[in-house]
Amino acid sequence: MRVTIVGAGYVGLVTGVSLAVDGHHVTFVEAEVGRRSELTAGTVPIEEPGLAEAFQQHRDSIAVVERIGDAVSDSDFTFVAVGTPISDIGEPDLTQLRSALDGLRDCPAAHVSVRSTLPPGTSLRLPALMGRSSSERISTNPEFLRQGTALHDYRNPTRVVIGRFADTSQEHLERLDELLGALEAPRLRVDVTTAELVKNVANGFLALKLSFVNEVAALSEEYGVDVQDVLDGIAFDPRIGSSYMRPGLGFGGSCLPKELQVLAAAGRRKGIPMHVARAAAQVNMEQQDRFVRQLLRGLPPGGGRVALLGLSFKADTDDLRGSPSIHVARRLMDAGHEVVAHDPAVRPDRARSAAPGIEVVADPLEACDGADAVVIGTEWPLYRELPLERVAARLRQPLIFDGRNIIDPDRAGAAGLTYTGVGRRRVEAARPGDTLVGPRRPED
Numbered sequence: 404m405r406v407t408i409v410g411a412g413y414v415g416l417v418t419g420v421s422l423a424v425d426g427h428h429v430t431f432v433e434a435e436v437g438r439r440s441e442l443t444a445g446t447v448p449i450e451e452p453g454l455a456e457a458f459q460q461h462r463d464s465i466a467v468v469e470r471i472g473d474a475v476s477d478s479d480f481t482f483v484a485v486g487t488p489i490s491d492i493g494e495p496d497l498t499q500l501r502s503a504l505d506g507l508r509d510c511p512a513a514h515v516s517v518r519s520t521l522p523p524g525t526s527l528r529l530p531a532l533m534g535r536s537s538s539e540r541i542s543t544n545p546e547f548l549r550q551g552t553a554l555h556d557y558r559n560p561t562r563v564v565i566g567r568f569a570d571t572s573q574e575h576l577e578r579l580d581e582l583l584g585a586l587e588a589p590r591l592r593v594d595v596t597t598a599e600l601v602k603n604v605a606n607g608f609l610a611l612k613l614s615f616v617n618e619v620a621a622l623s624e625e626y627g628v629d630v631q632d633v634l635d636g637i638a639f640d641p642r643i644g645s646s647y648m649r650p651g652l653g654f655g656g657s658c659l660p661k662e663l664q665v666l667a668a669a670g671r672r673k674g675i676p677m678h679v680a681r682a683a684a685q686v687n688m689e690q691q692d693r694f695v696r697q698l699l700r701g702l703p704p705g706g707g708r709v710a711l712l713g714l715s716f717k718a719d720t721d722d723l724r725g726s727p728s729i730h731v732a733r734r735l736m737d738a739g740h741e742v743v744a745h746d747p748a749v750r751p752d753r754a755r756s757a758a759p760g761i762e763v764v765a766d767p768l769e770a771c772d773g774a775d776a777v778v779i780g781t782e783w784p785l786y787r788e789l790p791l792e793r794v795a796a797r798l799r800q801p802l803i804f805d806g807r808n809i810i811d812p813d814r815a816g817a818a819g820l821t822y823t824g825v826g827r828r829r830v831e832a833a834r835p836g837d838t839l840v841g842p843r844r845p846e847d
């Protein structure tokens with residue numbers, strides 16, 4: 404089929420390139436000039452494993468245009484994958500969605516499915532926003548991919564959710580089914596509001612799991628136990644398990660923090676307090692602040708230097724949206740400290756615009772030169788393998804703050820580093836011949 408994808412971001416590109424791999428002809432409509440010109444020049448503007456290679460291999464069946472009308476009139480199917488962020492006042496910002504749908508007003512015959520994540524109640528307005536009196540050719544198809552494994556997740560979804568209106572035609576659903584045909588997964592055809600809530604609640608539930616685990620990590624620290632031992636202990640219960648239960652300095656990205664706010668805003672409109680979602684958001688902010696407070700206690704009051712390893716919100720992506728690591732960098736610089744960062748995927752100019760004043764270097768060991776502490780902000784695999792003796796030798800103070808719990812505390816201690824993780828026992832730097840291992844000090 405000839406498929407149009409409106410919005411060449413993380414979801415749009417993964418969807419479009421995967422459809423090109425499946426043999427379809429794909430046209431991306433992208434509003435941002437920088438992204439568009441990179442794509443036109445054959446470069447993928449985001450970091451997602453395997454995406455650039457797949458894009459290159461199927462470039463002949465991929466086009467990039469600026470205006471929706473240039474693509475859609477000639478298309479068999481259109482997916483909308485524009486951003487639906489949250490505004491500064493905690494309300495969903497539908498500006499991108501409105502502009503995309505506005506562009507579709509001149510294409511009344513187009514088959515359109517919205518893959519963007521929509522707050523509950525939004526889909527019912529889709530026909531009006533497209534200037535249509537019928538929803539015959541409209542559906543929603545929320546995306547569940549995870550950045551970092553997005554191509555794999557597109558190909559192996561846990562479920563395919565299709566939101567339909569009462570009058571969505573069989574022909575439209577068949578076209579959508581044909582496009583998604585290669586995906587083997589349970590298929591849910593539900594009304595559009597249910598489809599929205601399936602997506603909102605899935606993200607919200609993951610977020611609250613993480614916040615609960617992070618709060619338990621803080622509690623474990625105060626009681627001098629290792630949170631991992633607690634989590635291992637509860638994981639035996641099959642009702643609890645162990646997935647998505649990794650403590651850290653907080654979660655970020657464009658989805659999980661947003662979805663808690665979307666749920667809170669949806670509750671406000673309907674008089675449901677959504678206590679749990681709001682508490683999970685609050686805990687996530689406190690978790691990041693707690694980590695910064697611990698870090699600040701280790702730095703010289705007059706202004707120190709911190710090596711920050713990892714800037715993206717998670718490994719295997721360059722996405723800085725909502726990144727706890729960026730939050731940490733800004734807080735440190737606000738407190739008068741210098742931050743020297745390394746990240747294997749984030750472009751330095753993007754790092755500098757997300758955290759003005761940050762220094763970016765190309766080598767993690769270089770970041771450690773003369774620093775008063777090294778901080779692990781993202782769980783990139785290369786940081787698991789850091790040569791800790793060499794790190795210790797370069798630091799002015801031998802302190803490591805592991806915001807992702809990826810370093811073995813005893814290995815750090817043996818290398819001469821004092822280790823602080825999240826909810827883990829603190830390990831003091833060993834002097835030659837020492838093995839100083841003990842619980843966290845109560846004053847910490």
Ligand SMILES: NC(=O)c1ccc[n+]([C@@H]2O[C@H](COP(=O)([O-])OP(=O)(O)OC[C@H]3O[C@@H](n4cnc5c(N)ncnc54)[C@H](O)[C@@H]3O)[C@@H](O)[C@H]2O)c1
Nearest residue numbers: 410412413414432433434435485486487499502503519520
């Ligand atoms: N990133 C994820 O992991 C993920 C996963 C599942 C669902 N989602 C949802 O998918 C949607 C897209 O997320 P994303 O991360 O890909 O966002 P993104 O910001 O990376 O991409 C959106 C793109 O749409 C473009 N755009 C905006 N308005 C446009 C218009 N009128 N015409 C053409 N292009 C336009 C933007 O310039 C941008 O490049 C969001 O609703 C998000 O919540 C994201």
